[in-house]
Amino acid sequence: MARKILKRWMPDPSKVREMKALQFLGDVIHDPNLFHLNRHSVSVAFFFGIFIAFLPIPGQMILAAVASIIFHCNLPITVALVWISNPITMAPLFFATYKFGTWLLGTPIEEFHFEMSWSWLREEVMTIWQPLLVGSLLTGIISGTLGYLSMQAFWRWQVVRHWNKRKKLRENPKA
Template sequence: MKIFTYLRKYLPTVKDIQQYRYLHIFGDSLKQQELWSFNRQSTAKGVAIGLFCAFLPMPFEMVPAIFLAALMRGNLPFAVAGIWISNPLTWIPLYTPCYLLGAMIIGVEPVALHQITIFQLGWHYVALWLGCLIVGIVISVSVHFIISAAWRSQVRQRWKRRKQIRLTRGKTDTPAK
């Protein structure tokens, strides 16, 4: 995969990571090779972790994404990049369906944003979190399986192509009688 060789040039190495003092709060967990490798499992886990954390309605989603990537040994750059779908421009389209799902599950009547009072905020915040957790889990698990399946399909196609090349070479190399 050419894109991964391109990305490796610009991503920091484990030695580069050790030089940053402010990353010592994560301990030795950032030194794991799986966090920086581009294979099927770590890449799929990294993207899934990033998307899950993007659906968390909280500031600083990168901190749980880094901890989850280190804990589950997912690709850290993809985990951090997956969070970027959640930003102030995408909050309304991202969190509104989650809020409506959570409100439907706990039985709270959804209200418009300008109508929420301080007394109602508690249950609506619970509805938002519940909906975000459910949608985040469903999307991240789905994306994990889609990436794994696409990766396996690409590997199978490469093997078939190599096999065809070997077969055609074998037919041309055999001497004629």
């Protein structure tokens, strides 16, 4: 079943509750529903984890933790999926969302040369923020929805497969 597959990769809830990075959540982190593995909890976690991964903002893990509390979905899965945008994938991912945003808004792609400084970041963000934000939001919504629907379908497929196995065993117990 899908629950068994996910449970293999899930961290122990007591270890997650002890993480210093999540202590800002206080007693809310002790809610057992944040660690449930059911179709709704996991699917919603996939939506918010993937959606937040496409947002070009700092503190994605904190936002994912807060979203999982507000929307009652699985905390570890939501926070783990945010790592789709990691230091290796961040540049190509956000460049792709920027290009998508320019296409949606009908604006030209701005030429820029990367420089590792705060002044460059401040100046360039002011020129590219609209297409980047529009592209990121729409890509996040589309990807999150696909993640949600995929997990719903996968979970349903696993349950039906399990039911069919049980049905075959009842019909032919010696096989």
